[in-house]
Amino acid sequence: MRNRRQRLLAVLCACLLLLSGVGAGAASAAGAPTTADDTETNAAPQVQQTDEADNGTDGLPVEPPTRAHPGYEYIERENDTEAKIELGKQLYLDPRISQTGTISCNTCHNVMDPGGHDGRPTAMGVHGQTGPVNSPTVWNSGFHHTQFWDGRADTLAEQAQGPLVADVEMGMPDTGAVLERLRSMDGYVEAYQEVYGDQADVENPEDIITLERTVDAIAAYERTLVTPNSPYDQYVQGDADALSEQQLDGMETFEELGCTSCHSGPMFSGQWDEPESGNGVYQPNPTYPNNEQCSEYVDEYGLMENPGRMGVTDDSADQYLYKVPTLRNVEYTAPYTHTGNVRTLEEMIRLMGACQLNEDLSDEEVQDIRAFLTSLSGEHPEQEMPMLPGPSGESVIPADSGVNPSETGGQATEMQEAESTEMQDTEMQDDGSGGIIEDTPGFTMGLTVVALAVALATALIARTRRFE
Structure with a gap:
């Protein structure tokens, strides 16, 4: 596995081809990236400069x-x-700043999950x-x-x-409604005063609790969510035994195939x-939609149904451009890609080989790369659930917060409508023996026919008796 001269030669040839796209790559880095074209001529990925490893790696078996x-x-x-970090943590984990009081930042980005x-x-x-992307x-x-996948926000804040205020996420009507809820809780007023009290009139909650400070605190907490000291990090810092032989092979394959160009x-994110x-x-x-295997992935996983950054x-x-995601902790982040339809890491590696590198990866290559990627899982900072500030004498969640948007003139999602139809068509019935049987439309129709027959027979008997 170590001596891959043919593969290395192929990569060198590919690099020569990539030189023709350096101008386009520079434009992409400056904010005008190239797109996935239907032709392979202009589809070469932008080459990112790979920064050098830490000092002290000369004695390692693989660079x-x-x-x-x-x-x-x-x-x-x-x-x-x-x-500030503690305040941000409370805000991050508080579902009461959503319209229904059920969704927090943590709902979709769970810090209790690796x-x-x-x-x-x-x-x-x-x-x-539900939203459109993973x-x-x-x-x-x-x-x-x-x-975001499309890069529409520059900062965490x-x-x-x-x-x-996104109607498919936390659903607040506007940011003013968010601030009104926070201002109604004395604990939050006191916390904002402690953190930002030297910047505003601490006697007036409307002055101390602002949107800018709210997202500033959340961002401060999110910056603490780092996962260093992975096996890969230990290896780079000089521990030659931190990676297995298969992980070392995978690291070589990862580089030789050109995965590091993106x-x-x-952070393995460029x-x-x-x-x-x-x-x-x-x-x-x-990048290579005309690759035969990639075209199958495109259809199966809906890779070209979202406009990407063009939106x-x-x-x-x-069109179809997305932010390069980090590979840190990637073994834990399934399902994969922006559609969230790829269920396993092995399948995602094959997809990336076909669609991004124009390569049909062997089973051995897939397993080696997978082994290497698991070495990027680091140590998670310990997380403890904070006590959230209590409301000041009355509920902060409106009585009608649980009303579905479709009942108030809004539009239900296709998934909601499908789930509603499924619930109507599929009911749970007792089978008479303590078990549960699933009712189907055909079964329901059969019961209806039987019921009508019984009713008709009863009516005929009653009519007959009336004439006797």
């Missing part, structure tokens, strides 16, 4: 592709005090409504240049504003230096 995780200190901000997400194909918000992991999100840097800069790193998915920029050149 690592990048440095170790830089840790929380790299993104920590001077004014991210313990009090994947830092909800494990669903797409997130479910208030009233069971929820990204919150772990290490503070290292990203932009947020800006990202936190969107879900609050998944570079210590973005980490100058975090929250707004200079997003995007790639088309798929933000309204530029056709950005």
Whole structure:
């Protein structure tokens, strides 16, 4: 597995071809990325510069592709005090700032889960409504240049504003309604005063509790959600035994195939230096839609049903472009890709080989790469559920908060309508022996016929007796 001269030669040839796309790659890095074209001529991925590994790697059996995780200190901000982080944590975990009082930031980006997400194909918000794309992991999100799959937010604070008022997420009518709820709870007023009291009139809740401070606190907490000291990090820092032979083979294969052209840097996302800069790193998915295997994946997983970054920029050149996701803790973040339809890591590796590298990967290559990717799972910071501030003498959730939007003139989602139909068509009946049988439309019709027959017979008997 170590001596891959033929593969290396192929990669060198590919690199020569990629040189013709350097100009387009530079434009992409500057904010005008190339798109997934139906032809393979212009579909070469943007080559990201791979930063050098930490010093002290000369004695390692295989040269690592990048440095170790830089840790929380790299993104920590001077004014991210313990009090602000704790306030941000309360806000992050509080479902009462959603319209129904049921959805928090943590609902979709679960810090009690090693994947830092909800494990669903797409997130479910208030009233069971679902969004269009898979929820990204919150772990290490503070290292990203932009947020969301389409990069529509530059910073963590800006990202936190969107879900609050999104009708398929937390569903608040406007940000003013969010602030009104927070201001109604004395505990939050006191917490904001402690953190931001030197910046405003502490006697007036409307002055101390603002949207800017709310998302600032949430962002401060999210920056602490880092996962360093993975086996890969230990290896880069000089522990030659931290990775298994298969993981080392996978790391070589990962590099030789060209995976690091997109998944570079210590976050394996192409973005980490100058975090929250707004200079997003995007790639088309798929890059090779005409690859025979990729075309099957496109149909099976709906890869080209979402416009990608074009939905933000309204530029056709950005169609099907998405932010390069981190591979940190990727073994825990299934289901995969922006559609959330790929169920296993092995399948995702095959999909990336076909659609992004134009390669039909062997079973051995898939298993080796999978083994390497598991080495990127780090140590999660301990999380304890905080006590949330209580309401000030009355409920902060309106009595009609549980009303479905379809009952108030809104539109139910297709999934809601399908689930409603399924519930109507499929009822649970007692089978008479303590078990449960599933009722079907045919079974229901049969019961109806029997009931009508019995009713008719009863009526005839009664009529006969009347004439006797």
